[in-house]
Amino acid sequence: MKKSLKSHAILLITCPDKKGIVAGISQFLYRMQGNIVHADQHTDMETGIFFMRIEWELDGFKIRKQDISEKMQPLFHRFKIRHSLHFTDEVPRIAVFVSKEDHCLNDLISRKRNGEFKGDIRVIISNHMDLRETADLFGIPFYCFPVDETNRHVQEKKEQDILRKQRVGLIVLAKYMRIFSDRFVKKYENRIINIHHSFLPAFIGKKPYHQAYSRGVKIIGATSHYVTPQLDEGPIIEQDVVRISHRDSVSDIMRKGRDLEKVALARAVRLHTENKILVYQNKTIIFD
Amino acid sequence: MKKSLKSHAILLITCPDKKGIVAGISQFLYRMQGNIVHADQHTDMETGIFFMRIEWELDGFKIRKQDISEKMQPLFHRFKIRHSLHFTDEVPRIAVFVSKEDHCLNDLISRKRNGEFKGDIRVIISNHMDLRETADLFGIPFYCFPVDETNRHVQEKKEQDILRKQRVGLIVLAKYMRIFSDRFVKKYENRIINIHHSFLPAFIGKKPYHQAYSRGVKIIGATSHYVTPQLDEGPIIEQDVVRISHRDSVSDIMRKGRDLEKVALARAVRLHTENKILVYQNKTIIFD
Amino acid sequence: MKKSLKSHAILLITCPDKKGIVAGISQFLYRMQGNIVHADQHTDMETGIFFMRIEWELDGFKIRKQDISEKMQPLFHRFKIRHSLHFTDEVPRIAVFVSKEDHCLNDLISRKRNGEFKGDIRVIISNHMDLRETADLFGIPFYCFPVDETNRHVQEKKEQDILRKQRVGLIVLAKYMRIFSDRFVKKYENRIINIHHSFLPAFIGKKPYHQAYSRGVKIIGATSHYVTPQLDEGPIIEQDVVRISHRDSVSDIMRKGRDLEKVALARAVRLHTENKILVYQNKTIIFD
């Protein structure tokens, strides 16, 4: 069963496309008694790069978890493979950053409780006090670090201390309306997911719903993406859209948009925590 | 019945919002024995502007077509109404401009033959010879005016001669890949419909599908809009979108996009020819 | 502004289509100094029935709220109008019925707190104890009435006592998995909104997601509708859909479906509480 309680290993690989990769990997797993439960691959024809996600049962597998990478080293070397290895029994530790709006946070907590994604929300961090009550309601530790032009580095340092202490592996910006320093962003490369309330690359920057209203578009969107030092330019994970009309005021657009934001962000978090995303040259390969 | 063969009058009005407009108009039509078959209105709360589309049967109406505007003049004056008046028995005369791609042209002709929109395609004009055969197949006059940096005004003049001679009321750019002069555009204000192969305002300008591929978006779109002197910035009439994934090459994206282009353009042409579009400050009110 | 704090009156009317209705109504409101802020109408061509929703400011209106219906009686009589009259300062009192799943309940509460719809959730009623904790969390009174084949009428009577005591005007079935008696349903005609987890009329009855999986559909849906004595056959208010593929297990389908359920139910509740729904012959006219 897909929702097996047994632990699986997940291997993500990226390498130059070459004959024999699949044969090599699958032959290795077969010899080691690995029962493959999912495998997905993709070759980017333009760059000649090969991507693969392969998931197999650890039960009966002849190699211990901690030795897998080492034993596969010859294969990785032979095919110039960059890889990452994950295990389904290791639950991602998540920090959620918020500002004043709570719909994405509420939605994530509700989904978490319904088992829609794996992951442990360890801490909520905000630049405002508004959502302390929500955090308390669900018993999640809440920290407030107000940020202005002068104190960003000091506050980021405090945030990093918490992230480190909590061993956070994924940062989710659930309507956190501040920009991190480049240093912070690089430290958590491909591990910070943001939700931007527009159909990127349309309406980059501030007040995208107001921009959409002014431009008179007939469809609005929301975009979840990994954060990079370039604002709103990181690899897109998921987008969703909804129709609007001349009858929709800015507040109608914002209401419709919130539904998109919740869904686009939640899908990205699920995909990330299930190790279904590979990033290459500012684009994502989604093995869903 | 909606598809009545009896002729209807359609009045489109724009004016400052004020008490008594609807009462005034509807009272007038009632006294003149006009049977209203459709009425739709909208008030833009931000600008305080009132918009209305009202359609009534001419059969039994006490005023002759040619006298309606004059008889309503006192009402128009009292409420500072800007109006346009149309009749369903007057078929719009259309010129379709194309370049090399024929999918939108084929689609429009097929829809026309199926009665999906009123309108008479009088002429096909192109800057290339590629689609002459298609025009011949359907017996539509075809003119070719190759345009380069040096001859635009000369060629536009020839095009205008044809448009004038054919009494063309609507110009449809069905993948016409050239830009008109400002003078030309202003002459046909709100009467030139273009299809842009992106979800505007994303990917303005050239090769939007290539731009979308490079940016790694997960949804692509197409936009039909009225042409203004500012490239790709005119009032948006209709947009449509479709999901893509990392598996889609540029040519897959182009294939999926063609379906959007056909539909978004055809809807705009139908709405325009049914006089269901009002333009105000670079935005459209669509009474559909 | 649309979100005005000033109170408005909303009149919904249904009558045989006839010349002069709009003139009559709008003339009346104009004479009484009613400033119309929204008006929407529809004529069903097949049945010849006219529908209208008209909203005007009470501020400055020459008739007191409690006298409006009486003063309009001659108009209603003349045009054989069936009407209902509502005021935006009267907040609907809502009872939410649930069983074991909490995603729709959580979503409604979260939207309520964000002001997405007017309405006061007075009470949560369930046939199971599972969601008592959620109700407690948000301080909403919770009642549990387990229902089986033998005690339905007894339990419904207790439920009705609560509904009466709380003066509930709208019942929302947020994944309540029991069927009411005909008598109960008729008592709350067009005031019970249900969410059915399929694209009705496909997959009526039990386990629609399992049915969808077995049939191998490529798109699934959810439907919000008013409850009638015929199971899953009441007037449809809103539907939404999402793509699935052969890769989706039943639990994936259920996860995707929950997002549809939340959105389709929330939209129906908002439309109902804003008095934007008219029902005629098992169909809805939605003036949104």
Next chain:
Amino acid sequence: MKKSLKSHAILLITCPDKKGIVAGISQFLYRMQGNIVHADQHTDMETGIFFMRIEWELDGFKIRKQDISEKMQPLFHRFKIRHSLHFTDEVPRIAVFVSKEDHCLNDLISRKRNGEFKGDIRVIISNHMDLRETADLFGIPFYCFPVDETNRHVQEKKEQDILRKQRVGLIVLAKYMRIFSDRFVKKYENRIINIHHSFLPAFIGKKPYHQAYSRGVKIIGATSHYVTPQLDEGPIIEQDVVRISHRDSVSDIMRKGRDLEKVALARAVRLHTENKILVYQNKTIIFD
């Protein structure tokens, strides 16, 4: 490049899931110097069945086309594999069946000319004369076999003669409004694609748009599927949907529906001709 002119082999396999299948197949192709350009697989967890589509370049492959199946026989035997083998340089020969409506036919022809799918439309067969002119326009042989209650088998026999003579491999029912005999259907199992103008399984049978109008649904759909002896119950290949409202008359619904029909049918034809569909127990696995 994906659109390579070089010929590829495509192998579709179905077998009980078992360790070593991927290793076996990929090892074999690697040893024979086959360069894999696409591979996709799926395991149905419920039935324990494994599906795979694998495509490799014939250029440089050590086995001649005609010998591939035989050389792979030991592998097929070992894993109890049911397979089919295809080559991209073999163009499918298509018969299109129509009745009176031409929008799907026009659309298919237009797409064919634009290279959207491989395949050679050898013949158009109809039970009416209406579309003879369209067939003539594009120079495609047209045959008319009027069918009534008494002559179905006689006419089907004539149709089969033509299909045989033209060596047709795929039958596309582009709004062909007659039902074939079971014998005919079984002869072309999984090789007859129909477009049904509803969101199956809603509105099976006649006049689905009228049914949708009567039921008051808010979304309509179209479904392309393989034809089986059970009417409208065959494996679904593709579905598409569009929103409607109370404003849409039956003819509006039909107009909107035609766009869905064209797209859902065209996608199915493309997927089939690219050998991307596997059928198992009345469901499709789509490797797109």
